[in-house]
Amino acid sequence: MIEQADLKPAVLRAAANAQESLLEDYRRAVSSPQPDNLFSRVLLACALAEHDRFGYFAAADVREPLSQIMKRHYQIPSFAKYLKRFVILVVDQC
Numbered sequence: 147m148i149e150q151a152d153l154k155p156a157v158l159r160a161a162a163n164a165q166e167s168l169l170e171d172y173r174r175a176v177s178s179p180q181p182d183n184l185f186s187r188v189l190l191a192c193a194l195a196e197h198d199r200f201g202y203f204a205a206a207d208v209r210e211p212l213s214q215i216m217k218r219h220y221q222i223p224s225f226a227k228y229l230k231r232f233v234i235l236v237v238d239q240c
Contacts (some may be wrong), residue, residue: 185193187215188228205229 176185191212197203205222208229212220 167192171235171239175232183228184212184225185228185231188212189232190227191215191225192229192232 149205167170172189175189178185188208192203194211194215195203195207197207203228208225209220209222212225
């Protein structure tokens with residue numbers, strides 16, 4: 147039988163596990179042997195991109211946030227490989 151006193155420790159444990167999982171996912175998404183990679187900045191731009199009511203966005207929606215982050219204009223081909231890697235990581239997790 148689950149009681150009210152069981153709830154708080156269970157929620158705290160679940161949140162800690164989720165945070166560890168999220169940090170590991172982030173590490174996997176932005177890691178690269180190339181020191182000048184844009185993974186973390188492209189991921190941030192994706193988070194800032196305009197999205198539809200389902201949370202989806204197009205590559206074109208990433209262009210402006212990335213350009214603002216990097217303080218120079220970016221075209222889609224400049225960051226498309228990073229988006230592709232993010233998609234592969236998500237598909238691999240399914």
